[in-house]
Amino acid sequence: MFDLNDSIRCWRSAFSQHEECSAEDVQELESHLREEVAALERSGLSEQEAFSVSVSRLGPPDEVCGEYAKADPGQLWGHRIYWMAAGVVCWLSVRSLLNALGALAAGMTLLLGVRHGVAFRIAGVAAGLCSLSALVWCAWACYSRGLPQGIVSRLTALTATRTRRVACIVGFLAVRMSAWVTSLLLVRRFRTFEAVNAYVSIALIRTVLSVAFLVVIVVFVVSQAGRRCGSAVPTTR
Amino acid sequence: MPQSRELVAASATPMVLSILNRGESYGYAIIQEVRRLSDSEIEWTDGMLYPVLRRLEKQGLVRSEWRPAETGKKRRYYWIEKPGRTVLREHQRQWLVAHRVLSKLWEQAPCLT
Numbered sequence: 423m424f425d426l427n428d429s430i431r432c433w434r435s436a437f438s439q440h441e442e443c444s445a446e447d448v449q450e451l452e453s454h455l456r457e458e459v460a461a462l463e464r465s466g467l468s469e470q471e472a473f474s475v476s477v478s479r480l481g482p483p484d485e486v487c488g489e490y491a492k493a494d495p496g497q498l499w500g501h502r503i504y505w506m507a508a509g510v511v512c513w514l515s516v517r518s519l520l521n522a523l524g525a526l527a528a529g530m531t532l533l534l535g536v537r538h539g540v541a542f543r544i545a546g547v548a549a550g551l552c553s554l555s556a557l558v559w560c561a562w563a564c565y566s567r568g569l570p571q572g573i574v575s576r577l578t579a580l581t582a583t584r585t586r587r588v589a590c591i592v593g594f595l596a597v598r599m600s601a602w603v604t605s606l607l608l609v610r611r612f613r614t615f616e617a618v619n620a621y622v623s624i625a626l627i628r629t630v631l632s633v634a635f636l637v638v639i640v641v642f643v644v645s646q647a648g649r650r651c652g653s654a655v656p657t658t659r
Numbered sequence: 660m661p662q663s664r665e666l667v668a669a670s671a672t673p674m675v676l677s678i679l680n681r682g683e684s685y686g687y688a689i690i691q692e693v694r695r696l697s698d699s700e701i702e703w704t705d706g707m708l709y710p711v712l713r714r715l716e717k718q719g720l721v722r723s724e725w726r727p728a729e730t731g732k733k734r735r736y737y738w739i740e741k742p743g744r745t746v747l748r749e750h751q752r753q754w755l756v757a758h759r760v761l762s763k764l765w766e767q768a769p770c771l772t
Contacts, residue, residue, distance in 0.1 A: 450686065450709055450735050457687045457730070458705070481706035489710035494717055 424470040430455065433477060440487035442498050447490060455480060667703065671711050673750035676743055679721055683738035685728075686712065712737060720746055 430452060437448045455476050462472035480486065491498050678689050690705055715721045720743035728734035739747070 446735075447709065447713070449733075451706060453728075453732060453734055454687050454705060454709075456732065460730075479705045481704040485704075486706035486710070489707055490713060493710040493714035496717075 424473075426459065426469055426473060429473055436483045437487065440483060441502070442487040442491035443483075444497065451480060451486070667701065671703070671708070672715070673747065673754060675708070675711060675715065676720065676739060676747040676750065679737055679739040680744065680747055683736050685734050685736050689737075715743065718742075 433455070434448055434452060437443050437451065438445075443451075455473075458476035458479065459469070459472045462475055463469060467475065674693055675689060678684060678692055684692070686705075686708055690703055690708055693701055693703060712721065712723070716723055716737075719740060721737050721739050723735050723737045725733045725735050
């Protein structure tokens with residue numbers, strides 16, 4: 423049974439895979455497609471026939487997106503730099519997680535009064551590596567199977583516009599800087615057991631926030647990947 | 660014989676600017692207008708119009724904004740700006756020169772049939 427909205431969703435995902443086309447461009451093309459389908463239906467074609475003709479009239483996604491790239495090469499590079507920045511934020515998040523677990527191990531060493539905390543440090547690093555593996559597995563599971571749509575749409579809305587994405591990155595970096603400065607000041611000022619406690623607490627807060635930002639970025643990547651499509655979409659004229 | 664790709668590409672910008680010079684419009688309507696005026700002899704690959712509109716907007720010749728349409732969905736409307744009118748006048752001059760030269764050549768050419 424032909425479903426127009428499902429077919430349009432599949433058609434959109436073919437365009438969304440091209441970084442040359444922004445979400446607004448794809449929105450505009452979809453608006454055109456729907457008007458063409460409506461006009462062809464009025465002239466007597468069935469919904470499926472109208473959709474096939476409209477898609478072939480619009481042209482193959484590769485060619486259309488290639489023309490967009492020629493029209494505005496600056497936008498393409500802006501998009502690439504954004505993803506490079508997102509990759510750096512991802513790496514910083516993972517590093518924070520490992521640092522925090524290492525700090526936790528060091529804190530526990532001091533609390534238990536053990537002089538040589540090598541075993542605890544190794545445990546901390548191992549825990550960090552297991553967490554990293556679990557995160558990578560989660561990201562792969564999300565990519566291949568997809569997250570529940572409710573979570574995806576809410577978290578995608580958080581990174582929907584360029585302003586929000588920039589705000590996420592700036593917020594993350596501000597948290598990292600403030601946590602690092604605070605812990606450094608505390609340890610330098612007090613050099614006591616309480617300061618070590620405070621350092622571990624701040625490291626844990628940093629971990630939670632880093633993981634939260636990491637999840638947002640992973641979900642953003644997942645949302646860009648698009649859903650699997652059932653029906654084949656004609657692309658040649 | 661269908662229109663040559665080079666001719667379609669070269670004429671796209673002056674056609675779009677001329678249509679927008681009459682009044683603001685949106686992508687689908689621009690394509691329909693070109694089809695109507697050419698008696699369907701000129702059939703653009705619809706998707707190719709939008710990169711042209713993007714390029715014209717980036718050059719500052721046209722501007723656009725999203726508005727709600729009568730269908731209930733949003734539509735992107737375009738209108739021409741002052742630099743666009745200047746560029747359009749130059750296109751008009753160049754095309755009229757080419758038209759004049761070709762007209763003279765074809766009137767003077769001996770009949771081949």
